[in-house]
Amino acid sequence: MTLAFQYLRSLIYVIQIYAAMLLLGIVFAPYALLSKNGARQACKTYARWALWSARWMVGIRTEVRGTVPIGEVIVAAKHQSFLDILVIFNALPQAKFIMKRELMWTPIIGVYAKRLGCIPVNRGRRGAAIARMVQDVAKEFTEPGQLVIYPQGTRVAPGAQKSYKVGSGVLYAELQQPCVPVATNVGLLWPRTGILRKPGLGVVEFLDPIPPGQERDLFMAELERRIETRSDALMSELGFEHDGLRQHG
Structure with a gap:
């Protein structure tokens, strides 16, 4: 299969x-x-349509590994592309995402995100943004569910390095809930930018939960170690x- 043909398939998809x-x-x-x-x-x-059509249109198969949480937990996930969002949302029974505030104003996505109880975050003024995020999470968690947060705050290309933000640690301390780390490799098949989709098996893996009660800095170090190690694998x-030295994103 030529690259040009795969690009055409990707464009149609x-x-x-x-x-x-x-x-x-x-x-x-x-x-709704x-x-x-x-x-x-x-x-x-x-989500099911997007995953199913990806399989036969561009050759991307997806697999969920590990134990999918069903109770009230924080899900801290590696974020490489839109594909990991689709897989995680499809797998979790009641997912609510921490997401960029700008997305809440987009047609279709914004309307449905509000109905699902997703939490908008303003990426400016970090201290004020975190305080507002905690308040909004408290309001939305009148119903049980899984709160999904991306610890690096954005999509990160495979092999690139981006620091883990403090928001995950703040929520972990405030909510006193277990945190389930999630690793993935889907960015190799469905990149964060561009049209080309590559055939292969994309995996999203739910790792063993980190129990509540750890000191925040220790929690953040453990979270990063687990997610990055398993995502590399x-x-x-x-x-x-890679040679152990990730490119800076």
């Missing part, structure tokens, strides 16, 4: 998943506006190797 997002967003809108469960079912339907399964 990208166009159709955004078309599907618009179509499903409109079709489910009445149900009346019921949070309706919004969740709409997003689950979209998963990327090695796809043939990605």
